[in-house]
Amino acid sequence: MKYGDLLKDKLYPFLNIKLVNKKYGTLGFALLLIVPVFIIIILIFSFSSDSQIAVFKSHEEKIFAHYQEHIFGIDISHYQGRVEWEKVKQFKNGEKISFIIMRAAIGEDEEDQEFTTNWINVKKLGIIRGAYHYYRPDENSIKQADNFISIVNLEKGDFPPVLDIEALPNYQSIKSLKIGLIKWLNKIENHYGIRPVIYTGDSYYHDFLNDTIFQKYVFWIANFNRVKKPKHKNWKIWQFSETGQIDGINHDIDFNVFQGDIMALRKMILK
Incomplete structure (x- = not known):
């Protein structure tokens, strides 16, 4: 339906505005002027919202195409709710899900409320699985490591433990934060016999973690900007979208690309 027909056939009759009568009256004339303006505003906002969605979807498609020789995975938490795992096999473009980190x-x-269920079900799918710890900077690092150890039983074929650091401390310095992170990383490595991976944002890394004490660690970098790669030069995993959609999960999900093929990923897993 054309915009002019919409005004004439739907809105003006509803507002009791007679187009054939030139004597609208003050209220009628005002409405005659105001209504089209409001509709134009609504259409603009609607178009803007649809355009943003299209841009993000287009960006996801471009990343899948640009890294077609690489492998892709997802990460989840209780925020995704209960997952229909029998439906979680591939991305909507047909790309196989090669790893799931929870x-x-x-x-x-x-x-995490859904961890045990997710952990068991991903194992059944035969997909490489991993577990991450959300680090709270103002809490004791050793106790945090103990908490992760008490929850996660890694097995042969699992991805290395992941330290998720994205928050800043309120009660300590950045120097103290780094000391705590190293304590967590060391305790986890000693327990599982494999070096952990660090997850963080691109800007967070450059502002706070770009330090020689972290050079030996593999980084999983989050950057949702419309770029072809993160700023971090040595990223191993790039979380490039937080608005992904796949069958079996009813909420937005994070999409990740691994810097390499499935053989490269298997070299990293627990032996």
């Missing part, structure tokens, strides 16, 4: 622990004493 939140296991939060801070000193919390466990």
Whole structure:
């Protein structure tokens, strides 16, 4: 339906505005002027919203195409709710899901509500699985490591433990934060016999973690901007979208690309 027909056939009759009568009256004339303006505003906002969605979807498609020789995976937590795991096999473009990393622990004493269920079901799918710890900067790093260890039982074929650091401390310096992170990383490596991976944002890394003490670690970098790669030069995993959609999960999900093929990923897993 054309915009002019919409005004004439739907809106003006509803407002009791007679187009054939030139004597609208003050209210009628005002409405005659105001209504089209409001409709134009609504159409503009609607178009803007649809355009943003299209841009993000287009960006996801471009990343899948640009990294077609690489492998892709997702990460989840209880925010995605209950997952219909029998439907979780591939992305909507047909690309296979090669790894799934899930939140296991939060801070000193919390466990993700869906971790145990997710952990068991991903194992059944035969997809490489991993677990991450959401680090709280103002809580004791050793207690946080103990919390992760008490929850996660890694097995042969699992991805290395992941430290998720994206928050800043309120009660300590950045120097103290780094010391705490190293303590967590060391304890986890000693326990599982494999070096952990660090997850963080692109800007967070450059502002706070660009330090020689972290050079030996593999980085999983989040950057949702419309770029072809993160600023971090040595990223191993790039979380490039937080608005992904796949069958079996009813909420937005994070999409990740691994810097390499499935053989490169298998070299990283627990032996």
